[in-house]
Amino acid sequence: MRYSLSAFIVILLIAGLLTACSTGPAPGAAEEAAPAPAADNAEAAPAADADAADMADSMEAPALAAMVADGSLPALSERLPVSPKVVEPVDGPGQYGGIWRMGLRGGQDNALLVRTMAYEHLVRWTPDWTGIEPNIAEAYEASDDATEYTFHLREGTKWSDGEPFTADDIVFWAEDIIGNAEFEAAHNVPNWLTANGEPVTVEKVDDYTVKFIFAGPNGLFLQRLATPSGADLTRWPKHYCSQFHPDYNADNLDALITEADATDWVNLMELKCAGVPGTPYDARWQNGDLPSLNPWILTTAYGAGTQVVAERNPYYWKVDSDGRQLPYIDKIVYDVGEDVDVLVLKALNGEIDMQDRHIGTLANKAVFADNMEAGGYGFYETIPSGMNTIAIALNLTHKDPVRREMFQNKDFRIALSQAINRQEIIDVVYVGQGEPYQLAPRPTSPFYNEQLAKQYTEYDPDMANEILDGLYPDKNDDGIRIGPDGEPLTLVVDVTSNQQDRIDALGLIQGYWKAVGVDMQINSMDRSLLYTRKDSNEHDVSVWGGDG
Known part of the structure; x- marks a missing residue:
C-alpha cells in the first residue's frame, strides 16, 4: 500500500455510547481503536508464503542494498526466513523510503507504539x-x-x-x-x-x-x-x-x-x-x-529526548506479494509532547502524517474540519472495534465485604444504569453523535444481541428510585441514601486525567446519581496510578473505554 507522506489525519468517529456495567480495563488496554499502520503490518489478506531462495537480493530498500554492497550487512537471502510471511498490499506495491511522523503524549503513551510497530x-x-x-x-x-x-x-x-x-x-x-x-x-x-x-x-x-x-x-x-x-x-x-x-x-x-x-x-x-x-x-x-x-527497531529510546525514533529492521521476515522485503517506510519519528493541544497543532501544521490516537476525537473534529483545505488533509471514517466509549465498572471483588455485596447486587447496578440520561450526555459531551448503548457487541458484529445492547439504557429516574428505595430507603439531610455500613452511600469513581470527555460525562452522571440519592466523588488520576489501584483491588469504580 502506498502512503502519501503529506499531512492527513485519520479522524476516528467513535459513537458516543455509554454504559454502566461490571468490567474494568486490562493493563495496557488500548483507549481508542487502532489505525492500520502500513501494508507490512496491517490490512493484509492471507497469502501463500514465498520461497526466499528464489528472491533476488535487490528486492530490498536501497539503504540496505548499499550496506550489503559495502559488506556491512548479509545478503537479503541470508536475512529472510526460508518461507517469509507474504503480505498482499491493498493498493498495489509500495515504494521504499520516507518517514512516518506521529506524536506521543508524555512519557507513558506505550499504546501508540504497540499499535504502530509491535x-x-x-x-x-x-x-x-x-x-x-x-x-x-x-x-x-x-x-x-x-x-x-x-x-x-x-x-x-x-x-x-x-x-x-x-x-x-x-x-x-x-x-x-x-x-x-x-x-x-x-x-x-x-x-x-x-x-x-x-x-x-x-x-x-x-x-x-x-x-x-x-x-x-x-x-x-x-x-x-x-x-x-x-x-x-x-x-x-x-x-x-x-x-x-x-x-x-x-x-x-x-x-x-x-x-x-x-x-x-x-x-x-x-x-x-x-x-x-x-x-x-x-x-x-x-x-x-x-x-x-518488529518491522522497525529503536534508535532513540522513549525517555531519551523529545523524540522516539525507530528505523527499519534489516532482518524483518515479511515480504510483499512481489517478494520485496518490508517495511516500505524507512523510519518512524514520534514527537513527544505533554499536551494533546500541541499534537493537534502539529497535525494542523503538517508535522504529523497519519494518526488517530489523541487527535481523531469528536472534540477536535470541528477545528480539523475548519482547516482541512488549508492543511491539505482529509477525514477517513473508520469503524471502531470498541463496544462503547465509556464503561463504568463497579468492583465486584471489592476488599470491603459490604461494598462487594452491594456491587454484586444486580438490582443496584440496574438502578445506577437507569438513572443515567445517556442521550443528554451524547448531546452535551459528544456533540450529538452516538446512541444510548450498553457494553455489548456492535450491530455489525455477528454476536450482536439487541437485548444486551439496549437493556437498562432508558433514562428512568423513577424506576431507579423505586429500586433504591427497596435497597437503601433511609437518607441523610442532604438526600444521600444510607448504605449498608451505616454511612452515606458514596462511590469513588477513578478516571484517567487525560480523558476530558470521560470526566465531563462523569460530571453529568454525578448529578443524575445524586438525584436518586447516590453520591459520587470523581477521582481523576494518572493512568499508571489507575492501573495500580485497580491491580491492588483498591478501587470502588473505574472508568475506561469499551474496548476491553
Whole structure:
C-alpha cells in the first residue's frame, strides 16, 4: 500500500455510547481503536508464503542494498526466513523510503507504539477480524480437546540483531521467566495461559516446533494469543536476556545489577527485557539494545529526548506479494509532547502524517474540519472495534465485604444504569453523535444481541428510585441514601486525567446519581496510578473505554 507522506489525519468517529456495567480495563488496554499502520503490518489478506531462495537480493530498500554492497550487512537471502510471511498490499506495491511522523503524549503513551510497530505474535487476527492466521508461526495445529497447540516456526527467522529466532526463545520465556518462582511472584502467569488452575507447559519438539500443553481445555487460546498480551511469547531473545538471569550468568549478575541501578535480578530483567509492574516502563521502548522481531527497531529510546525514533529492521521476515522485503517506510519519528493541544497543532501544521490516537476525537473534529483545505488533509471514517466509549465498572471483588455485596447486587447496578440520561450526555459531551448503548457487541458484529445492547439504557429516574428505595430507603439531610455500613452511600469513581470527555460525562452522571440519592466523588488520576489501584483491588469504580 502506498502512503502519501503529506499531512492527513485519520479522524476516528467513535459513537458516543455509554454504559454502566461490571468490567474494568486490562493493563495496557488500548483507549481508542487502532489505525492500520502500513501494508507490512496491517490490512493484509492471507497469502501463500514465498520461497526466499528464489528472491533476488535487490528486492530490498536501497539503504540496505548499499550496506550489503559495502559488506556491512548479509545478503537479503541470508536475512529472510526460508518461507517469509507474504503480505498482499491493498493498493498495489509500495515504494521504499520516507518517514512516518506521529506524536506521543508524555512519557507513558506505550499504546501508540504497540499499535504502530509491535503486533508481531505467533498468530494474528485476519484483517477483517473473522479468524486467526499464522504470523511468526508458519503453521499451527490444535488438538480436538483444545489442550495441546503445536506451532511451526519459520525456519531462518532472525531477531533484529541477526541472531536466529527458534523454539529455544519461547521455551526460555516459558521455563526461565514465567516458570521461575522469583520472577512469577512479581508478575503472575496470566489466566489465559492456565487451565484448571495450572500454568501452560511448553515443550520444544525441534528447533522450529513448540508445543503448548494445558491441564484442561483452553478453547480461546489462539484468540487470546492474537491480542496484545500475545506479544509476551515472542519478545524474549534468549541470547540477550539470559545474561540477566542467575541460571545463565551468576558470576556477572551483581555487576550488571549495580550498573543498571536495579534492586535485584528480577528488577534487572524487568528493566532490560520486560516491564516494571505498576509503572509505564516497558523495555521494548526504553531499552534500545533489546532485539526484536518488529518491522522497525529503536534508535532513540522513549525517555531519551523529545523524540522516539525507530528505523527499519534489516532482518524483518515479511515480504510483499512481489517478494520485496518490508517495511516500505524507512523510519518512524514520534514527537513527544505533554499536551494533546500541541499534537493537534502539529497535525494542523503538517508535522504529523497519519494518526488517530489523541487527535481523531469528536472534540477536535470541528477545528480539523475548519482547516482541512488549508492543511491539505482529509477525514477517513473508520469503524471502531470498541463496544462503547465509556464503561463504568463497579468492583465486584471489592476488599470491603459490604461494598462487594452491594456491587454484586444486580438490582443496584440496574438502578445506577437507569438513572443515567445517556442521550443528554451524547448531546452535551459528544456533540450529538452516538446512541444510548450498553457494553455489548456492535450491530455489525455477528454476536450482536439487541437485548444486551439496549437493556437498562432508558433514562428512568423513577424506576431507579423505586429500586433504591427497596435497597437503601433511609437518607441523610442532604438526600444521600444510607448504605449498608451505616454511612452515606458514596462511590469513588477513578478516571484517567487525560480523558476530558470521560470526566465531563462523569460530571453529568454525578448529578443524575445524586438525584436518586447516590453520591459520587470523581477521582481523576494518572493512568499508571489507575492501573495500580485497580491491580491492588483498591478501587470502588473505574472508568475506561469499551474496548476491553
